[in-house]
Amino acid sequence: MRSKLLLTGASVAILLGGVACTTTDPYSSAPRRNNTGTGAIAGALGGALLGYLTNTSNSEEGRKNALIGAGIGALGGAAVGAYMDRQQRELEAELSGSGVGVARQGDNLVLRMPSDVTFASNQASINPRFNATLDDVAGVLNRYDQSIVDIVGHADSDGTDEYNLNLSRQRASSVAQYLVSRNVLADRLYVDGRGESAPIASNATAEGKAQNRRVEILIRPFRG
Numbered sequence: 001m002r003s004k005l006l007l008t009g010a011s012v013a014i015l016l017g018g019v020a021c022t023t024t025d026p027y028s029s030a031p032r033r034n035n036t037g038t039g040a041i042a043g044a045l046g047g048a049l050l051g052y053l054t055n056t057s058n059s060e061e062g063r064k065n066a067l068i069g070a071g072i073g074a075l076g077g078a079a080v081g082a083y084m085d086r087q088q089r090e091l092e093a094e095l096s097g098s099g100v101g102v103a104r105q106g107d108n109l110v111l112r113m114p115s116d117v118t119f120a121s122n123q124a125s126i127n128p129r130f131n132a133t134l135d136d137v138a139g140v141l142n143r144y145d146q147s148i149v150d151i152v153g154h155a156d157s158d159g160t161d162e163y164n165l166n167l168s169r170q171r172a173s174s175v176a177q178y179l180v181s182r183n184v185l186a187d188r189l190y191v192d193g194r195g196e197s198a199p200i201a202s203n204a205t206a207e208g209k210a211q212n213r214r215v216e217i218l219i220r221p222f223r224g
Helices: 060-069 078-095 128-143 161-181 206-212
Strands: 002-008 011-017 022-025 030-033 101-105 108-114 147-154 189-193 214-221
Touching: 078 101, 078 108, 078 128, 078 147, 078 214, 128 161, 147 161, 161 189, 161 214
Parallel strands: 147 189
Antiparallel strands: 002 011, 022 030, 101 108, 108 214, 147 214
């Protein structure tokens, strides 16, 4: 059995369901082994939320159906690029000087939140000084609700694989819970962690490790 956290507004409810052996990972758009079950609440996570936060199905299709049910319209054609262009400009303006990078990957946007501005060392609680920045992110996401949001945590190579995986998931979950508390629709979200498996810099240096300790928010147009 697995536990899956469902959010409505700021409330949290627990729903029990079965475990599938694989799941589709929207962050990489590829199937991957689901050893613990996407949405599973590992004991070490202390109640962190993971997986698709939809009350219909723990899958990309379930998220799509939930958004359609919530009245979120799909984007198509030339509207996609223009919509993401506007969202990118607003995010860049809101996050200027915050330490959060905004990158464009095709029609997708990636926000990289380094741990030195988001979390204290080895902690999963958001630094209170970062709340205003996340408020800005939530504000833009709420204005551009025709996009879906994948929140993925990452870690450096210090510590065991299991520890780093759990910490990366906890940090991603903290960001997700904060955004939901600021009225970002939970059905738009997918939350997970990658531990130390996806570095963007060398773990041989302190500077590289600092870059690898991060939470990334992938914002994609909702195409229905």
